[in-house]
Amino acid sequence: MxxxxxxxxxxxxxxxxxxxxxxxxxxxxxxxxxxxxxxxxxxxxxxxxxxxxxxxxxxxxxxxxxxxxxxxxxxxxxxxxxxxxxxxxxxxxxxxxxxxxxxxxxxxxxxxxxxxxxxxxxxxxxxxxxxxxxxxxxxxxxxxxxxxxxxxxxxxxxxxxVLSVPRHVAVDTGMDVLTHAIEALVSTGANDFSDALAEKAIALTWQYLPQVYNDEKNITPRTHMHNASCMAGMAFNSSGLGLVHGMAHAIGGMLHIPHGKINAMLLPLLIEFNAAQATPQTTERYMKCARIMGIENQNPQLAISQLVRKIRQLNRQFTIPATLKELGSDKAAFEQLRQPLIDAALADGCTTTNPRTPTAQDIDRLLSLIGG
CATH class of the missing domain: 3.40.50.1970 (Rossmann fold)
Structure with missing residues (x-):
């Protein structure tokens, strides 16, 4: 045990x-x-x-x-x-x-x-x-x-x-909350206590982050997002995180991209990656995320596809780019850093609790996808 x-x-x-x-x-x-x-x-x-x-x-x-x-x-x-x-x-x-x-x-x-x-x-x-x-x-x-x-x-x-935090910063950091909560829920270290907090953080973020974006001076959604951030922190402090953060620490550090933004960009790709070779438990946990976001499809593959699509739609709503190319990152610099990025992502402590153990080849392929 x-x-x-x-x-x-x-x-x-x-x-x-x-x-x-x-x-x-x-x-x-x-x-x-x-x-x-x-x-x-x-x-x-x-x-x-x-x-x-x-x-x-x-x-x-x-x-x-x-x-x-x-x-x-x-x-x-x-x-x-x-x-x-x-x-x-x-x-x-x-x-x-x-x-x-x-x-x-x-x-x-x-x-x-x-x-x-x-x-x-x-x-x-x-x-x-x-x-x-x-x-x-x-x-x-x-x-x-x-x-x-x-x-x-x-x-x-x-x-x-937090009322004075600009809209674009609020949505970047808010997507960090969502990433924390989803990664905590599917982490290999997930447990009853972390699950309860992660699920509530997902629900609050999904409901209130768009409201922060639409009305940044409204204190009610700001309050709920502040609480959600704290809940997600308590969740991952107990459960650990995953490869989104393992790669985000590497890419964000080397290419100087805000942490919440690169998390948001990586999140849909990593859900697809983890779901492609998921245990029944991991599949059920992603389906739980989907249900919290209002997706009622009973077919696991379709439900997780809809989950990914909804996250990508949210990113588009918040004008968060899908790829580094779209972000305007230096393609040549990115390619020069490919091997150090792979090494750093594999060595990152957050990667150890990812539900699917990645290889160097996996990270290389994911880098190509996020590069655009």
């Missing part, structure tokens, strides 16, 4: 969720974020809820944080010696804060630091996971780090913080 584990931080959610920061009054609080969050007043929004706290801000996180960012953040806070680190921003800020926390705790040895994650995009689910994506820009690689020490202690889901 296999054994599984499930854990999650304490989660505050809803339009008044930010008021939970009042518990930090009289503490030493470090905020890890990016320049925009500082200049736009989002950090002030947090500080107003904890007026008696001592606050230090590191606002230099860039997209796809690397080791240099972690070291700079840790250096900033060494003498401050925070009791709490608040990660404020998208996946990059959350990942950077996780790395900074671990780096500081290694430096202090005996001083533990509470980590509070406040996401400002609805996509990565990093606020509840043991994952952090750290980049190696010299080699064009993204490395998923996985450790229990990286799981935040508290997650705060305040939908007011």
């Amino acid at each position: 296999a054994s599984y584990s499930f854990s999650c931080p304490k989660i505050y959610f809803g339009e008044e969720a930010i008021t939970s920061l009042r518990i930090l009054n009289n503490k030493r609080v470090a905020i890890v974020t990016d320049e925009f969050m500082v200049s736009s007043g989002k950090t002030r929004y947090l500080i107003e809820e904890m007026p008696q706290a001592s606050v230090s801000i590191f606002g230099e996180v860039k997209p796809d944080p690397n080791i240099d960012v972690l070291q700079a953040g840790a250096e900033k806070f060494k003498t401050f010696k925070p009791d709490v680190i608040i990660a404020l921003g998208g996946g990059s800020s959350l990942d950077a804060a996780k790395g900074i926390k671990v780096t500081l705790e290694e430096h202090y040895r005996t001083h533990s630091i509470e980590l509070i994650a406040i996401p400002t995009t609805s996509g990565s689910g990093s606020e509840v996971t043991s994952y952090a994506i750290i980049s190696d820009p010299q080699n064009g690689r993204k490395y998923p780090l996985v450790a229990q020490e990286l799981v935040p202690d508290i997650a705060i889901l305040d939908p007011n913080l």
Whole structure:
């Protein structure tokens, strides 16, 4: 019998969720974020809820944080010696804060630091996971780090913080949520707990992401997508992911494509790939996805084909390209990177829980399909 584990931080959610920061009054609080969050007043929004706290801000996180960012953040806070680190921003800020926390705790040895994650995009689910994506820009690689020490202690889901996210970013990150949930559901590590969260995340995303696209200032669909992102994060933190993410980390890192966008582009191709040699269990799980999306066809092959078609239609609605050629990527650069992309996808930790074990030839063929 296999054994599984499930854990999650304490989660505050809803339009008044930010008021939970009042518990930090009289503490030493470090905020890890990016320049925009500082200049736009989002950090002030947090500080107003904890007026008696001592606050230090590191606002230099860039997209796809690397080791240099972690070291700079840790250096900033060494003498401050925070009791709490608040990660404020998208996946990059959350990942950077996780790395900074671990780096500081290694430096202090005996001083533990509470980590509070406040996401400002609805996509990565990093606020509840043991994952952090750290980049190696010299080699064009993204490395998923996985450790229990990286799981935040508290997650705060305040939908007011995502209302300013532009439509095109909201749909890219929203398709990341859908990918997380579908991959978690068909993962070889799927279990009763991850299934429940993945299924709900699929249902919420399918219903509310188009509403975000149609009316980006409506807080109700934004709230549901923020919750769905967190649920999908809890699901894959327990179950693992799959080859969509294994390939997305490689392609996104080497060709500098936003993570949610390349996930959305790969998702229909990988469903077709996995379904072509699927176990009865995997087939049933894809059919479950189809039923959640309103597809009632009892023929497995037809139901999964309709599922793929619906995802492609959603991508078109959101103006997400189907291929790298359509995206405008450099064809010559892509071909030069083919072998490193194959190697990176096969070595990626997310690939290990894909329901179909890929070969190098499989990855090569999938690269040709996504290349266009």
